[in-house]
Amino acid sequence: MQIKANHLTYTYMKNTPFETNAIDKLDLMIPGEQFTSIIGHTGSGKSTLVQHFNGLLKPTDGSIKIGEWTVKSDTKQKLLYPLRRHVGMVFQFPEHQLFHETILADVAYGPMNFGFSKEEAEKVAKECLANVGIDDQLFDRSPFDVSGGQMRRVAIAGVLALDPELLILDEPTAGLDPEGQEMMMKLFHDWYEEREERSIILVTHQMEDAARYSDEVIVMDGGNVIDRGTPRQIFAKKAELEKIGLTVPESVQLLEALQAHSESELNTSAFTLEDTVESILSFLHKKGRD
Amino acid sequence: MTNDIHVDHLYFRYHEQAPYVLHDISLTVKQGEWLTILGHNGSGKSTLARFFNALHVPKEGKVISCGIDTKHANEWVNIRRQVAMVFQNPDNQIVAPTVEDDVAFGLENAGIPYEEMHERVYRSIERLGLRGLETQEPHRLSGGQKQRVALAGALALRPKVIVLDEATSMLDPTGRIEVLSMVEKLRKEENITIITITHDVTEAMLADRIIVLHEGSMAYEGTPDEILSDENALRKVGLRAPFIVQMANELKRQQVPLPNGVLSHEELVTSLCKLKPIT
Ligand SMILES: Nc1ncnc2c1ncn2[C@@H]1O[C@H](COP(=O)(O)OP(=O)(O)O)[C@@H](O)[C@H]1O
Ligand SMILES: Nc1ncnc2c1ncn2[C@@H]1O[C@H](COP(=O)(O)OP(=O)(O)O)[C@@H](O)[C@H]1O
Ligand SMILES: [Mg+2]
Ligand SMILES: [Mg+2]
Numbered sequence: 001m002q003i004k005a006n007h008l009t010y011t012y013m014k015n016t017p018f019e020t021n022a023i024d025k026l027d028l029m030i031p032g033e034q035f036t037s038i039i040g041h042t043g044s045g046k047s048t049l050v051q052h053f054n055g056l057l058k059p060t061d062g063s064i065k066i067g068e069w070t071v072k073s074d075t076k077q078k079l080l081y082p083l084r085r086h087v088g089m090v091f092q093f094p095e096h097q098l099f100h101e102t103i104l105a106d107v108a109y110g111p112m113n114f115g116f117s118k119e120e121a122e123k124v125a126k127e128c129l130a131n132v133g134i135d136d137q138l139f140d141r142s143p144f145d146v147s148g149g150q151m152r153r154v155a156i157a158g159v160l161a162l163d164p165e166l167l168i169l170d171e172p173t174a175g176l177d178p179e180g181q182e183m184m185m186k187l188f189h190d191w192y193e194e195r196e197e198r199s200i201i202l203v204t205h206q207m208e209d210a211a212r213y214s215d216e217v218i219v220m221d222g223g224n225v226i227d228r229g230t231p232r233q234i235f236a237k238k239a240e241l242e243k244i245g246l247t248v249p250e251s252v253q254l255l256e257a258l259q260a261h262s263e264s265e266l267n268t269s270a271f272t273l274e275d276t277v278e279s280i281l282s283f284l285h286k287k288g289r290d
Numbered sequence: 291m292t293n294d295i296h297v298d299h300l301y302f303r304y305h306e307q308a309p310y311v312l313h314d315i316s317l318t319v320k321q322g323e324w325l326t327i328l329g330h331n332g333s334g335k336s337t338l339a340r341f342f343n344a345l346h347v348p349k350e351g352k353v354i355s356c357g358i359d360t361k362h363a364n365e366w367v368n369i370r371r372q373v374a375m376v377f378q379n380p381d382n383q384i385v386a387p388t389v390e391d392d393v394a395f396g397l398e399n400a401g402i403p404y405e406e407m408h409e410r411v412y413r414s415i416e417r418l419g420l421r422g423l424e425t426q427e428p429h430r431l432s433g434g435q436k437q438r439v440a441l442a443g444a445l446a447l448r449p450k451v452i453v454l455d456e457a458t459s460m461l462d463p464t465g466r467i468e469v470l471s472m473v474e475k476l477r478k479e480e481n482i483t484i485i486t487i488t489h490d491v492t493e494a495m496l497a498d499r500i501i502v503l504h505e506g507s508m509a510y511e512g513t514p515d516e517i518l519s520d521e522n523a524l525r526k527v528g529l530r531a532p533f534i535v536q537m538a539n540e541l542k543r544q545q546v547p548l549p550n551g552v553l554s555h556e557e558l559v560t561s562l563c564k565l566k567p568i569t
Binding site for chain 2: 018041042147148149177179180182205245246247250251253254257258264276277281283284
């Protein structure tokens with residue numbers, strides 16, 4: 001699903017002394033069918049921007065086009081309803097939005113709300129729960145009686161149950177332990193790979209995830225997009241990123257330090273353990289200057 | 291050296307029929323030490339931490355905080371003043387409309403006289419680098435600043451121990467560094483005992499000693515060098531070794547003769563440069 005922002009501005013607390021433009025006259029096009037990451041320090045406007053992508057926020061000024069839907073400040077709420085059917089959103093700490101008696105009912109809620117019969121909705125819910133690794137023994141339990149990691153999976157199953165075309169993930173792994181983070185990212189990536197015509201937009205502070213999974217990385221600062229490119233292009237700009245409070249993946253930090261210390265050229269855009277090892281091995285095997 | 295926290299054969303479950311979430315925990319935290327409690331989500335870290343300042347009191351086992359057995363209900367206020375806590379979510383622990391009021395809040399509860407309160411509040415604000423923000427609304431601060439406000443509130447109590455329960459896990463990398471460098475400073479300059487609770491191995495590197503909890507039991511105990519260099523042991527308890535450790539191990543598997551115990555970027559870079567043939 002393609003996204004196109006046209007002079008998009010969003011102002012919090014308009015007409016008060018606290019008025020802030022969280023997004024400021026932004027022009028942006030994000031192509032569909034790609035895995036896009038948005039990075040930027042806290043307060044740079046990432047969450048405000050992505051909440052426009054499923055109509056949770058309407059522009060104060062300018063417009064945003066998501067697939068075939070255009071949203072402006074005066075767009076009727078009713079028109080945003082079908083948009084939310086197609087654009088799924090996983091917030092930070094999505095488990096805070098669970099509220100049903102049982103895990104199954106929580107996940108079936110979305111599809112039922114969009115017109116599925118109870119049987120259909122539960123069938124979909126069961127599939128989605130299985131996909132996120134929730135055992136059927138847990139289906140009748142309260143979502144509040146399982147571990148934090150499981151709660152988050154349930155919440156995510158609820159979003160996937162609507163079979164969205166575009167999945168927006170706003171810091172989805174915050175607070176999870178390393179194993180939980182790894183499993184969660186793999187889940188999203190598999191979801192994206194296994195289906196046709198799907199897009200993911202991931203907001204993250206984990207530069208490793210942005211580097212490893214994205215086709216394109218978008219850099220935000222002060223309510224605007226200040227750079228974009230492939231992970232390789234973006235994470236070659238360590239100094240620029242540090243200036244706006246960001247870092248490069250640890251693998252890149254290591255390879256750049258090695259390059260500086262040894263005064264020899266090496267491939268510094270490696271984002272996995274294997275690629276980093278390979279770059280170091282070829283550095284070691286290459287003879288130094290005579 | 292005296293112990294600030296002493297836990298002896300502690301067992302705990304939330305209800306009579308529920309499974310135990312802490313099994314036979316025994317540990318001591320020395321005065322001035324930085325201890326990290328490392329463990330996966332649900333391993334029992336927060337539950338254990340609540341015993342340190344008598345938010346939980348043992349039915350089975352014993353906890354002595356700053357020399358006082360926590361079973362004595364009349365000592366709880368005193369214990370909580372000496373063992374301060376900072377929690378994960380900055381938004382849930384801010385209670386007052388301005389930074390200075392928020393820092394003063396705990397002192398008001400503790401019944402400190404006005405003059406002294408004033409002095410303590412401004413000293414804490416100063417120590418945490420929050421000067422100039424005294425009259426700001428806490429909600430308008432960054433995550434790192436909010437957690438510094440929470441730390442200033444803790445420091446104003448003049449505690450012997452500060453426990454940080456995943457206090458950096460909701461912050462961005464800059465906020466994380468901001469808070470941890472303040473913690474380091476409080477330990478050094480105020481001689482406060484620090485207990486950090488985390489699943490972030492990079493944060494654990496800062497500690498003097500680490501204990502690893504796994505499903506409510508103490509799985510390992512040791513220095514950061516010992517604990518963090520054991521990739522397999524960490525994986526078994528749902529954690530991951532620091533990136534540098536994983537790199538060093540993988541390079542060794544590829545026959546690169548690296549020394550043992552490489553934990554930092556600098557160490558790895560220096561070792562690799564030594565191995566590079568010059569001509
Ligand atoms: N509900 C809100 N009310 C007022 N200001 C807000 C609100 N949410 C965000 N802001 C402000 O808007 C700016 C962008 O915030 P946000 O979109 O949350 O950034 P990010 O997700 O990159 O951290 C910040 O200055 C923030 O303080
Ligand atoms: N208030 C509570 N009532 C019942 N069970 C709880 C409560 N708080 C935590 N638990 C359970 O105790 C175990 C340990 O939780 P916790 O101490 O919060 O772990 P951690 O802080 O390591 O993530 C988990 O299985 C959790 O579900
Ligand atoms: Mg955000
Ligand atoms: Mg906890």
